[in-house]
Amino acid sequence: MDDEARTIMKIRRVSVVFDGFQALTDVTADIPEHKISFFIGPNGAGKTTLLDIICGKTRPTQGNVRLCNQDGTETILTRLPEYKIVRLGVARKFQTPSVFGGLSVMDNMMLSLKGHKSVREALFYKMTEEDRTLILDTLKQVGMESYTEERAGALDHGHKQWLEIAMLLVQKPQIIMLDEPAAGMNKDETRKTGDILLAIKDRCTIIVIEHDMDFVRQIADEVTVLHEGKILVKGTVEEALENKEVQAVYLGRGGEKDA
Amino acid sequence: MRKRGLLAAVLAMSLLAGCGSAGSAASAGGSSAASAGSASSTASSGASAASGDTVKVGLLHSLTGSMAISEEAVRDAEVLAIKQINADGGVLGKQIEYVEEDGESDPSTFATKAEKLIDEDQVATVFGCWTSASRKAVKPIFEDYDNLLWYPVQYEGMEDSDNIVYVGAAPNQQIVPAIQYLIDQGYKKYFLMGSDYVFPRTANEIIKAQLADAGLEVVGEEYADMDQTDFSSIISKIESSGCDVIINTLNGTGNVSFFKQMAEKNYTSDDYMTMSFSIAEEEVKTIGADILKGHLVSWNYYQTTDTPENEAFVKAYKEAYGQDRVTSDPVEAAYDAVYLWKAACEAANSTDVDDVLDAIHTGKISFKAPEGTITIDGDNQHCYKKVRIGKVNDQGLIDEVYATDDVVEPDPYLKNYAWASDVQPVES
């Protein structure tokens, strides 16, 4: 893998304590731009907590997360409310598919568009042609262009997942974070999801949490293994999988999990 | 309440032959035009109005909500009077048919329902209301439609309307003499306590003026919120005020909580004498005679008032609504109101509001009531009433300890009292 990839996000010495329970301990990592970085590890390793911190759902007890802008300046994300983080182009897909069930697919997409987020703008917003085409193109990417008028609540699990991914893409984010996107998907759906991610990789940076090792092998550029809130190993898939500790703590259980 | 209605029906039927059925139809059925109408015609078969020709009146009280506690008894009294009048031939030979509306303890609903009764049901007159709030809300409606309201409850005064007859006491027929009585008894330090609404506040303004005139001291003034259940802090204030008498203008449920919690602290009328303006026989029943005995109240009528009319009234009331029920001043006033209206109609030889009002303005309309003869003042349309100070006894009834020798002229604005100038409303 080419090492001159620019670092787009710096996670610095992040620790979190939920009433007494040490969820993350002194986690430090750099996220390279235009790469698919995986965080793997057994349940309770703190993967989701890490994403929660990046996107502002949880505040770290110590440390911070910085976004490296193109102009070389850095923005400290861990001080901002989530909606501002999103507006900076850091988008997240949650473990359980969470689309707006009461709205049509089109409206779901429309709400996810960049800009027009303030109350005043929302009151007088009119959808422009390019917005419409952008939405339709994005839906095409996830193969949902024919679903525009469906109620999102009525979609099946896989389509909800893809819609949510499309909702992330249409924001034109710098960074996309996905929490177990393949969860509850069959092999074909998983593969399709992987293809989608590979397709968008050149437009943004992708951070994924996943248990499904085939999925990891399919698309991962770089893997970080978490265990009990600490970073165990960081490297390519192969490096990670050869590591003894990793096999000890993760693969055994991971294996069971997949079986 | 329905149960009571049916009970009443059964009793009435067994007791007052035919007209009972009119009563039952009416009281169980609250009167829909049809039922009461037909019933009453059968009722008075033989009586003058065999034609079934009827006159409609309205009853407007809270049958639901927080005020229903007080107003139900009053309504029952009005129904009783109507039944009795129908039983002996009705008004000008017409059977009285009553239309009943529920004020829901909400003055706005009172306004709506008053308008409905007058304009839609075309009633000849309305008996109703309890709180000043509901009265004030319907007053302009009765004036605009030029109809007539009979208001059965003592109130704070400072009001008169051509379209309301005030059958309850004006302040000078309840509050002022009661305070005078206390002054004469030699009480020095007064603590004023009431529910936080207009009657107590106005009453206390009057009382303060009167006490100031007598050079006596008000050592405390407290207002409890309408549904207050814990009086411990007010009681503490009473203790620290060093008063020797409490002027109590709490209403309904507040009284129960207050006196029960006084008793909790071993206080009896010997420790703190109270003079209450809203405690009648019903309240005594719900609070308990053991707690209330020895305390003072001020009204124009008690169940024990010793007149032949009262004997008959109490008997009829208990027969109609059960032996456990008691009569009280508002109940009696409501009962009188119906008969006063009857008298006015007969004097005017018409049930038309204007004629009735003309008759009332002669100042000659009177009724030999359970409390003694009461007469409507031709100008301010309040009643000449006897004032009676009473003491609660251990049967839970109220014994008269003082009464004016003669009826007192109603003076709603306290014009005859120099000290009241500050509490009188703006001249306009």
Added chain:
Amino acid sequence: MSTIITTMFNGLSLSSIILLASIGLIITFGLMKVINMAHGEFLMIGAYVTYLVQLFFQNFLPAAVFDLYYPVALVVSFAVTFLLGCVLEKLVISHLYGREVDSLLATWGISLILMQLARTLFGTQGVNVQAPGFLTGGLSIGSVTFSYNRIFIICLVIASLIIVSAVLNKSSFGKQMRAVIDNRPIAQSMGINSRRIDCLTFGFGSALAGLAGCSLALLGSIDSHLGQNYIVQCFITVVLGGVGNLAGVVIGSLIVGFSTIWVQFYTSSNIANAIVMVIIIAFLQVKPEGIFSRKSRALDD
């Protein structure tokens, strides 16, 4: 000095009254997440049951044993409200799990019905419960009097708190209950009859309300509106304390009780109501998690 003691005691007893009234909510609201607006009416039912038991003793038993009516009433009202609670759960609440706001509205409809039922059965006028001998009057120390009834209520509260925590933490029923609340499907797969547990849990909460109503009967008027006088304070107390948290609700009731008494000491009761509410809102500004702390991975539940 004596005024201070009295004020403290007043505060304590008002707090205990509020706590007693809201203790049932710790179960129904705190644990089951059911907003039972008819809670106040269960207080009312408890009070009316007390009245009926007293009536029975007056009419059918010798005066000597009259005072025994009260302990009997405590038991009976607990039982009656428990049964009514179970019925209500089966008929209405069981349809409403996970629909908190709807449960609030539906139970409000129930409370309308129950109030009218009380009017129909007992008439609109209040009824009187005579305090038993051992609860009449108070214990005077110097210039200060501690009412036996208030002391009794404080004891009753402590007792109920102990019962509740015991039931929740010790008894197998409590364990099953918490299992169902934590994770319904797993609990079911472990062979716990969750619907039965729900029913019993709600019944238990209602029964605590009935118990409270029994002692409130001695404090004031017993009429169809009794419940309405407490309901707002109860809910605000539970919210203030942090839902589902025994200790929190105790603190909450103390805050509400003492601040009310303390403010009433300087102003009228109505102003006090307003000010106390402002205090609570202010408090929630500082400590909103006193209201809710959720650790769910699902984004929106």
Added chain:
Amino acid sequence: MKITQDKTKNICFLVIAGILALCPVLLNSGVISSSSFVTYIGKCICFCIVAIGLDLIWGYTGILSLGHGLYFALGAYGMGMYLKLQATDGQMTDFMKTGGLKKLPLIWSLFRTLPGTIVLILVIPAGIAGILGALIFRNRIKGVYFSIISQALTWAGYSLFIALSPYTNGNVGITEIQSVFGSIRGKRHFSNMAMLFYVSLAVLIVVYFLSEKIVKSKFGKILIAIRDGENRTYFSGYKVSAYKNTIYVISAMLAAVAGALFINFNGSVTPTQMTITYSITMIIWVAVGGRGTILGPVIGALLINLCEYNLSSGVLVDIWQYIIGGLFVVMILFFKGGLMGILTEQIPAAIRKRKASKPLDKEKQELQAH
């Protein structure tokens, strides 16, 4: 298909509005005998307005406010103060004198003119709602917690209005006033009443279509998004609290407008209008009519109040309490969509089922047999 449904809803509304508009005419031509009934319809129109406001925050945004009585009453009091000052031509009132005030309080003197009053009627509730909303929503207090707090606040407001008797006339409130057009009672004041009636109806129509516009806009979509997934909306980059606050203020203002019109019909306002019971009654209208549609609340408010008008009297008083209570429970339990839901979803669904199940009947029986 969705579009056509919206169309039909709007047509339904216009039909209803048309029928309402006929009432004064019918009264004048003697078809309706009593003017009091038409006055009551006028009150119902006000209820429709507040119901729409409630639906905007409950039906669409999922915020249940148990305190809208407060805003309704604030509007009514505002207008009431103006009308009272008209009645006393700017002099201080009796209750102020009895309350020991020496001159007209400042707050009252602000309501001397109609334009000023109208502004204040909108600004004061908006201000209060804005501040409360800012405080409460900022802390992400939502769901039943918001409901309970709004309830407590209403209670506080009620207590305050009772306590400040010299300024508000305590529990009696503001009475003995005429509408802005003069007295409206009885046939001889028909023209005034008609004027007031049509003004109110016009307001209702404006409010209806304004609300329709709001919920169809992106803003409205975001409200629904908040209802379906509040945190998700945050993570789509929206400052949810701001949106909640905005819609809360709007609906508070609608309630105030309704109150201001209401007192013209009613001729008095008391703190009872800001009790919790009264506030929840408003919720019933929305729940029964159908939350999440603008038409539903209008139907609900009209239907419930007309029933109450005719049923809460005489023999029916007790039964009415059972009916309204029971109806409410049933609606909440089984018909979340209220009447609108029944009309637009349940019934069509039932019909479809009927059609579908016809050929399957045989199999059904067989299944039952086993």
